[in-house]
Amino acid sequence: MESDHPPLPTVLCSVLSMKRQSCEVTLDPGRSLLSWRELRPRRGRDRSRPGICLTRMLHRARGLVNSCTPQFPSGGVTVPVAEIVSVGEAEIDEKYYNSMKWQHMCKPHAFTVRYVQRKRKHRWRCKEVTFWCSDEQLFYQWLQALHDILEQQTHRPKRLLVYINPYGGKKRGKQIYENKVAPLFSAAGICTDVIVTEYANHARDNLYEVNVEKYDGVVCVGGDGMFSEVLHGLIGRVQKDSDVDHNNPNAQLSRCNIRIGIIPAGSTDCVCYATIGINDPETSALHIILGDCQPLDVCSVHHKRTFLKYSVSLLGYGFYGDVLKYSEKNRWLGPARYDVSGFKTFLTHHCYEGSVSFQPAKWVLGSPRDQIICTSRCYICRQSSKQLEEQQKTQACGSEHRDQDDDWTTIKGKFMAINAVSMSCACPRSPKGLSPAAHLGDGSADLILVRKCSRLDFLRHLIRHTSNKDQFDFPFVEVYRVKNFQFTPKHFEDEDTESTDIGSIGKKNFPQICTDHPSCGCNHVNSIWNCDGETVDQTAIEMRVHCQLIKLFARGIENAKLEDDVNPSKVL
Ligand SMILES: Nc1ncnc2c1ncn2[C@@H]1O[C@H](COP(=O)(O)OP(=O)(O)OP(=O)(O)O)[C@@H](O)[C@H]1O
Ligand SMILES: CCCCCCCCCCCCC/C=C/[C@@H](O)[C@H](CO)NC(=O)CCCCC
Ligand SMILES: [Ca+2]
Incomplete structure (x- = not known):
């Protein structure tokens, strides 16, 4: 009898090498998880010569492929696919390559996975791990499987328009973007058009002119003032395009579907802090890359x-x-x-x-x-x-919002x-x-x-x-x-x-x-x-208040425990 359910995606499980240590690595597409755990080194094994155990690994790897579900009772690492930043062929530095004594191989079959690691107080960092495969076929199988599963993360931005205020906060906007954000965007395969603003309201005015349709989001590097510029540019543009008169205080404003990302480089950074939990450029960049979405009242x-x-x-x-x-x-x-x-x-x-x-x-x-x-x-x-939406439907008042008096x-x-x-x-x-x-x-x-x-x-x-x-x-x-x-x-x-x-x-x-x-x-x-x-x-x-008029590349506060974040001070 034929089943109505689509076939379960196949689990990929192999023994790969990580930092000269054998690892069982599993990609479970059904649960959208990538996990790995070190296999205990065998007694008497010469750990300085990983090349030697490759043949053994190869046999085990072949035996394990597509065969099991990940069960790592202790000591392993599990990363949701939704938190993988990027996957790519490893860039092996020469020293490491030589020390591995793998010179006889024409090319190392290694891939690097970058993923989000949570630190204290809502801070995120991008961590990376490199896995070595025993042969080319296995290497391509893993790369393909990881690329395929990342392709399914369709909410992630591919093209962004970035505005940098070089004078916000401590005037470090450009530096912050170049050193902390651009490398992450490029690793994640995000294309960017970057505009360094030349005067106040440059970003706002520019948003009335550019073809916003070709972007999956707009990013501002600066403080609340810079965010406000982008907010006004985008909301204004959408109202203009949809013929809404913003001078009418009762107008039903059209929602903006293009998301805004904030790389904090200002003096207060309130919007960033209150929607992400911290004003940290790398954390914000990672929320953008993962394609987070937080609706916001305006x-x-x-x-x-x-x-x-x-x-x-x-x-x-x-x-x-x-x-x-x-x-x-x-x-x-x-x-x-x-x-x-x-x-x-x-x-x-x-x-x-x-x-x-x-x-x-x-x-x-x-x-x-x-x-x-x-x-x-x-x-x-x-x-x-x-x-609120139901209320507005029943009011059925066309494009005017009517409050009870x-x-x-x-x-x-x-x-x-x-x-x-x-x-x-x-x-x-x-x-x-x-x-x-x-x-x-x-x-x-x-x-x-x-x-x-x-x-x-x-x-x-x-x-x-x-x-x-x-x-x-x-x-x-x-x-x-x-x-x-x-x-x-x-x-x-x-x-x-x-x-x-x-x-x-x-x-x-x-x-x-x-x-x-x-x-x-x-x-x-x-x-x-x-x-x-x-x-x-x-x-x-x-x-x-206009309910959820815009969307940010953010997710709100995860596990909000105020006690952890605020040092109780004396009662005054
Ligand atoms: N190139 C520029 N030259 C002068 N002013 C600019 C330029 N680009 C943007 N601005 C303006 O600078 C003002 C302040 O910028 P921003 O919000 O980035 O920093 P901040 O005021 O130090 O931080 P916060 O708003 O978080 O307190 C904004 O009102 C913005 O319109
Ligand atoms: C003796 C100790 C007293 C401590 C009192 C601390 C109270 C701080 C409350 C801060 C609230 C900030 C609200 C956010 C406002 C932003 O939209 C705006 C633009 O960035 N920032 C300010 O107006 C900047 C506002 C700065 C206020 C100082
Ligand atoms: Ca609110």
């Missing part, structure tokens, strides 16, 4: 019916707006500019008056204080996006900081981020309101960003999971809100002195918005 920011910016990490007013404003003047300091400016901003201790209105993200399963961390293949993100909450007051984050915003300065339980792709943002408080209280709140303690556990801090929000500064409310000169509104208000409360610290009427590290001039804004 927030659109508008002033009235004018599009301002997109944000994926922090949209912050007050403290983080002021930090950015002062840091921009000190760019020459590199990454240290944020520390200097953070200290200065903390000392000035400004608060800002205004009103915040928002609609809660009712469909989401999580909440900002539930301590459920977003991880690889996050259940909450998958469920939330499914629910009945569930707005408005909060008025004086704030030290208003932060909206659509991801945790974890970064080296704050390993668990501004909102540790925020989700990368749940279609919501966490809106954190830090009301006016004493300097000491604000310091206690800030310090908790560097420890495991709950930064929301203060009477002056509130946090909401929202789908959108609007902010109107108090001074703006008093103005003619119908003014058409949008660009001048923020600038006009900024230098004014608060006459109401000369002693309360509100000596600046308005702050500015920090949108992923870029300044936004308008103070009155509205923001809306």
